[in-house]
Amino acid sequence: DGGITQSPKYLFRKEGQNVTLSCEQNLNHDAMYWYRQDPGQGLRLIYYSQIVNDFQKGDIAEGYSVSREKKESFPLTVTSAQKNPTAFYLCASSTTGGVYGYTFGSGTRLTVV
């Protein structure tokens, strides 16, 4: 079955360490997205990519980096520059323009201690 996989589900890191969150999809979607969600709040866009080897900053890109070397994969690195990285991170994918809907992964809960 096609879908989008995020791993790991829970991640703990020490303050000051970089950490990379994985996102893989086998839906043949061109576009992929990373969102951050804090308790009691909506989803805020970090980065998105409409095509391989290209990506754009979302509303809260500072302290994060991404790559899009393969259509199936869109990893997110939370760097030590991110002031408050503890959050729930969601990856999504869609066809170009999203007219057929967006598919979300199950999320990664990152806790920085």
Add this chain to the structure above:
Amino acid sequence: GQNIDQPTEMTATEGAIVQINCTYQTSGFNGLFWYQQHAGEAPTFLSYNVLDGLEEKGRFSSFLSRSKGYSYLLLKELQMKDSASYLCAGATNKLIFGTGTLLAVQP
């Protein structure tokens, strides 16, 4: 800007009907999505309106007025399992989400 506003919280009774409103200030949206999200889980798709009017899907209906920058999600015959957050999202070449509405369904 692309502000999307929703009420923060709502409470309703099992078996009743509830309407969750969403207003937005942008002319760039291609359509409007509604998602349901239970705590700690991924959002799940409920509906997508690209044209003005009402879309009905079982117990859930969604309405869009592009000229007024207004949408609502209507939930009928509420069940306890409908207690969740409901997210309104505008679509351009990405999804822009509102803050979400936390719905509590009481017996």
